[in-house]
Amino acid sequence: MKRLIIVTIAGLSLAGCGKPVPSEDEAFQLAKKEMSMALCGDKSASCFSVEGGRAKVSERKNDNTYNASATFGVIKGNGKSLDYSGGLVSFQIDAEMNAVYVQSIEAWSKDGKKSIALCGRDYKFCTK
Numbered sequence: 001m002k003r004l005i006i007v008t009i010a011g012l013s014l015a016g017c018g019k020p021v022p023s024e025d026e027a028f029q030l031a032k033k034e035m036s037m038a039l040c041g042d043k044s045a046s047c048f049s050v051e052g053g054r055a056k057v058s059e060r061k062n063d064n065t066y067n068a069s070a071t072f073g074v075i076k077g078n079g080k081s082l083d084y085s086g087g088l089v090s091f092q093i094d095a096e097m098n099a100v101y102v103q104s105i106e107a108w109s110k111d112g113k114k115s116i117a118l119c120g121r122d123y124k125f126c127t128k
Helices: 002-015 024-039
Strands: 048-057 065-077 086-094 099-108 115-120 124-127
Touching: 024 048, 024 065, 024 086, 024 099, 024 115, 065 099
Parallel strands: none
Antiparallel strands: 048 065, 065 086, 086 099, 099 115, 115 124
16 A cells, blocks of 8 residues: 555656646747747847737647647837738747757738748848
């Protein structure tokens, strides 16, 4: 009986180990910083605001990362007009290392004539 209690307590304490799943709001804020690299050239997100949009976070994978993506419904320039009106960011979150690994960043205009996308390492962007 004593052994069963010890095993049960150990199992319950291990169940709480590790970082919690990032919330959708946390994922959206991370994605907003990454989108800022494409639109502002830094992670301040000072040159645009977002109206509408949402993020999704997957279940934790075996390597302790989470796949995440965020869509931006309406992107508006702060103080100046932007050529882009919507966007998408896909990335992985490593909760243990507090790191974000960007897979894609894309933004586009309403008419589809202008777009910007991540096309290389170190935040190299291609525009159309």
